[in-house]
Amino acid sequence: MDNRNIKQGFLGQKMVVLPNSIQQRLHKSSISKEFYITDIGFYPKAEGHYIHRKKGCKEYIFIYCIEGSGSVQFDGTKFQLNPNTYCIIPIKTVHSYYASKAEPWSIYWMHFRGELCDSLYQRHCESKSEVKNVHFESERISQFNQIFDMLNSEYGSNHLEFANILGLKFLSSFIYTEVDQTLNTRNHNNIVDSIKIFLNENLDKSFKADEIAEKFNYSSSYLFNLFKKRTGYSLIHFFNLKKIQKGCEYLKYTDLSIKEISFKLGFHDPLYFSRMFKKYMGVPPRKYRKENS
Secondary structure, three states: OOEEEOOOOOOOOEEEEOOHHHHHHHHHOOOHHHOEEEEEEEEOOOOOOEEEEOOOOOOEEEEEEEEOEEEEEEOOEEEEEOOOEEEEEOOOOOEEEEEOOOOEOEEEEEEEEOOOHHHHHHHHHOOOOOOEEOOOOHHHHHHHHHHHHHHOOOOOHHHHHHHHHHHHHHHHHHHOHHHHHHHHHHHHHHHHHHHHHHHHOOOOOOOOHHHHHHHOOOOHHHHHHHHHHHHOOOHHHHHHHHHHHHHHHHHHHOOOOHHHHHHHOOOOOHHHHHHHHHHHHOOOHHHHHHHHO
């Protein structure tokens, strides 16, 4: 028998264990037989949480720690889980895991089976580290909660199949975290590049930072931080810099007046444009034109 010591009633605790009849349906389904969840849950600040299975478990066990710490032991080795780390306990392997007494862990966990799982576990093991670090992403938590709610609500075939497809996607985001981060980086770069193109194509207009964020359908705080991280400039600083660079071109290669140039760059006050130009270039527009004509 398993030795268990799970303090009941953790504030915020939730858990779903699928009935055997449902698990058998998933096992026989042409869609779900590759991967399906049998148990899933979340234990916050799980003081006193302890599990020991002398005969192992008939499912793989995924544990993701988001705060506090705890220990996992199998194959004669003990591992520590800290915030933003996860591990997978292999099937039919003697193991134990427990929360730290000083700082009990908060963990998202699931038991899973299926024809694909042996290969997934082997992929997980390729890095030769049983405990993996991952970046915290609120989207992961939202997806976990969606999977949990679906498995906790109804057992229609379509419903179960979709929940387990999401479960595979969720687990894969950990196992293939390096690939996922590379794709996210590329996506972030694409966003920043799109903003640069947009700003360069609209130098004759005036935008507030919030208007740019709304244009690209992102929260202003997320977009501003991302843009500055990628370019070293704030959105508005970058936009004004491009305006001034364009102003330099007009001053050097056209006969447009300072007033005309300021209007073409979205500045309705020529004096404000002159002050801005001097701030970036160190000299006022007229002097710049004289020195570069």
